[in-house]
Amino acid sequence: MFFIKKLTHTIQLHPSYFTQNYQNFLAEKLYSDVEGTCTGRYGYIIAVLDTMESLDISKGKVIPSVGLAEFEVKYRAVVFKPFKGEVVDGVVTQMGFFAEVGPLQVFVSSHLIPSDLSFDAARQAYVGYTSDEIVSIEKGSHVRIKIVGTRFDATDIFAIGTIKDDYCGVQT
Amino acid sequence: MANTRRGRKPPQEEEDASKLKFGEDFQAEEFLFISEVALLLAKTPESQKNTSVYQKTAEYVNLFTKFHNEESVRELRKTLMRHKLEKYELVQLANLCCDDVEEAKSLIPSLCKRPDEEIRSILDDIGQLRKFQT
Numbered sequence: 001m002f003f004i005k006k007l008t009h010t011i012q013l014h015p016s017y018f019t020q021n022y023q024n025f026l027a028e029k030l031y032s033d034v035e036g037t038c039t040g041r042y043g044y045i046i047a048v049l050d051t052m053e054s055l056d057i058s059k060g061k062v063i064p065s066v067g068l069a070e071f072e073v074k075y076r077a078v079v080f081k082p083f084k085g086e087v088v089d090g091v092v093t094q095m096g097f098f099a100e101v102g103p104l105q106v107f108v109s110s111h112l113i114p115s116d117l118s119f120d121a122a123r124q125a126y127v128g129y130t131s132d133e134i135v136s137i138e139k140g141s142h143v144r145i146k147i148v149g150t151r152f153d154a155t156d157i158f159a160i161g162t163i164k165d166d167y168c169g170v171q172t
Numbered sequence: 173m174a175n176t177r178r179g180r181k182p183p184q185e186e187e188d189a190s191k192l193k194f195g196e197d198f199q200a201e202e203f204l205f206i207s208e209v210a211l212l213l214a215k216t217p218e219s220q221k222n223t224s225v226y227q228k229t230a231e232y233v234n235l236f237t238k239f240h241n242e243e244s245v246r247e248l249r250k251t252l253m254r255h256k257l258e259k260y261e262l263v264q265l266a267n268l269c270c271d272d273v274e275e276a277k278s279l280i281p282s283l284c285k286r287p288d289e290e291i292r293s294i295l296d297d298i299g300q301l302r303k304f305q306t
Contacts, residue, residue, distance in 0.1 A: 002206065003202060003203055005198070035225070036224065036225040037225075046226055047212070047213060047216045078213070083187050085281075086264075087279045089236050102229040103228045165278065166274075166278045167278050
């Protein structure tokens with residue numbers, strides 16, 4: 001699920017940046033520090049929505065004996081975090097199989113694929129035959145997946161999905 | 173270790189989308205349609221576009237966006253708001269664009285407590301908006 005989330009980030013600024021437009025440096029630093037990162041708590045931070053003018057920057061506090069100034073910056077960002085039980089669309093990237101949902105990798109194990117689909121090594125695809133058509137899941141297929149579990153570590157999120165549920169599986 | 177018990181936090185509520193539980197960090201935040209993310213990302217300045225997370229997301233949302241311009245997205249949100257849906261249900265309905273009531277109830281289990289006719293009319297509204305977007 002995508003969200004707009006209000007977050008804060010603390011930035012320490014070197015005295016050489018104490019100029020008229022120090023806000024500029026803070027904004028740049030914020031973008032490079034947080035964009036593209038991932039935490040277990042907030043998920044992937046995709047893009048900061050605030051521009052330099054709209055950022056809420058606290059008054060700087062000089063840290064004793066170091067000389068660096070510390071600023072607390074409040075910003076809004078588009079974040080993506082997967083939840084258990086959520087249904088998402090993804091693109092198959094690798095057999096086994098893995099699907100990509102934006103920045104997130106979702107693994108669907110062969111136990112969580114309906115038994116009427118079987119792996120065809122020659123075609124590198126899961127193939128199933130229904131009464132009048134052939135269903136196949138291969139690299140590039142769009143699949144609808146239900147997330148059954150997520151695992152977080154310090155810098156990444158992994159998710160396990162199933163396509164065994166009703167209305168999940170290949171999308172046409 | 174006697175002191176661990178005293179310091180222990182109350183058990184955290186498990187996050188589960190099918191029960192509309194998103195944890196305290198996200199429960200109160202704004203949920204976005206894939207289409208809204210696509211529009212927001214299109215507006216970010218060039219200098220912020222070079223992370224791999226950004227690029228993967230942009231690719232993904234452009235692939236799965238169902239509503240292509242601001243007016244139809246706004247109209248969609250306004251229409252869905254009338255049905256007093258939960259934020260999560262509202263967004264999932266717009267993202268998944270289900271064809272029938274059973275499908276919607278299966279993919280978004282929390283909808284099951286609503287009458288079928290109501291879900292039917294919501295799906296019809298979404299279908300109409302999708303068909304007639306400019």
